[in-house]
Amino acid sequence: MTADLEITRLRESGGKGFEKVFAFLRERLLAGSLRPGDRLIPERDLAAQLGVSRPILREALRALTVLGVVEIRDRVGTIVRRPDPSVLNDFFTFAFAQQSDVVDDVMQARIAIECQAVRLAAERATVSDFEKLQQALARIVETIDDPDGGSAADYDFHRAVVNAGKSETLIVLHNSLSGILMRSHRGRRELLQVFESMKTYLIEDHRRIFDAIVGRDPEHAERVLREHFAIGDDFRRRAAIGESDARSAS
């Protein structure tokens, strides 16, 4: 069997015990000889077959767990999972925990993702997507005076847009990035009270984005969305320098 051969090779391959085992399992997972849904053999047996102790084997399994590749179920067994994008969230959380100044940088990535997604959305969105967008739009209008709810509604709309793009990768990335951004500045929305004109901006912009998607116009959709981000950024800039609606009416 190929399996036995590989195990033999594993035994004499260099590296520490953990590295060996991890590399072995990793290869198996990547090669596809272990597929989602499969249940690994019991830890004791597997450890014996791989020539390591159970604690070491468990280190490797735990490592694969945080990567979302396998799932260790208590008193049941270790089963192979289809990679879950949520682990990305884990990583991003760590990656951007320290410096909060990277928020603007992460925002650039979010803009990138959404601008591409909105193009795809304009091409691929289904009627079902239209409905969801419409609902999200309605919620934005409803919650326009509620900072918390409004923030959620805003996020839901953007998520609906990305979902409508039908790109798994973009959806995954957008989710992770949004997670960071939400954790970072939760109260950012509060400047809504400062700028009365922002309400119109919020409603009108999202409506225009919606229209562009329904109108199947990728170019226009991206342009509007990009403009939307730019204006939002401008609002924040003006809030940062302490401007108010009165003075900014130029």
Add this chain to the structure above:
Amino acid sequence: MTADLEITRLRESGGKGFEKVFAFLRERLLAGSLRPGDRLIPERDLAAQLGVSRPILREALRALTVLGVVEIRDRVGTIVRRPDPSVLNDFFTFAFAQQSDVVDDVMQARIAIECQAVRLAAERATVSDFEKLQQALARIVETIDDPDGGSAADYDFHRAVVNAGKSETLIVLHNSLSGILMRSHRGRRELLQVFESMKTYLIEDHRRIFDAIVGRDPEHAERVLREHFAIGDDFRRRAAIGESDARSAS
């Protein structure tokens, strides 16, 4: 000390041993009480303080290792690292190992990243970036008849563009995505021999992208880049249906 309080709280907090320890360390890392460069206390002591056995503690440390948050150095100690984007690569590798049909989907994300990056590049690129782009451009011309070298040169140029955008997040994402794409279809470039006209496309397009960046025109830069991707996609489409230059000269 706050530390002791937290440890006390940890002892009685629910969850399995591993979860407890992992959550504890995670919190510490995120909160910033453990900063990059710090060395954790020895495993034995830490395990004792946390009220778990060493194997369990090691599971948690190993988990943090694959997340790139800490580094276990043999016979030295466990030190906190600044999160390394390369772990993203690890995840993406697993995530997209099975289905090769997601390649097109990942490509969408790459396009998204690059289009945003090229805009930023047009705004932020330094003279040093110009030089690197120029060099990459020259290499594309040199290696136009060499599939392997040409592919590398192409990649280098695009990477230089993203780097010129000066967004750490975009750079990280682009790296990971490129890694997947390169692993997936390594020989894709071979259709170069089929389409003679592709040579001109390769050289001219990249030159135009370069010019747009130097010209500080974000809009134009993105448009050209997007067009570049579209044409490349078209080449692949035509190759897929077995077309050649002769028939495609319309």
Add this chain to the structure above:
DNA sequence: ATCTTACCTTGGTCAGACCAGAATACATAC
């Protein structure tokens, strides 16, 4: 045929031990 119950399996954890090499302290030689 269905319900109980005892057993076996499996992950979760612990305690203590040994190894090898890095780090450090210390004693010696120059």
Add this chain to the structure above:
DNA sequence: GTATGTATTCTGGTCTGACCAAGGTAAGAT
């Protein structure tokens, strides 16, 4: 006084064997 070499300590890396609790299962009772 400095430099070199050696002994000790510290630290991660690993193993062994054991115990627990609960899910699964099959034998036994109803």
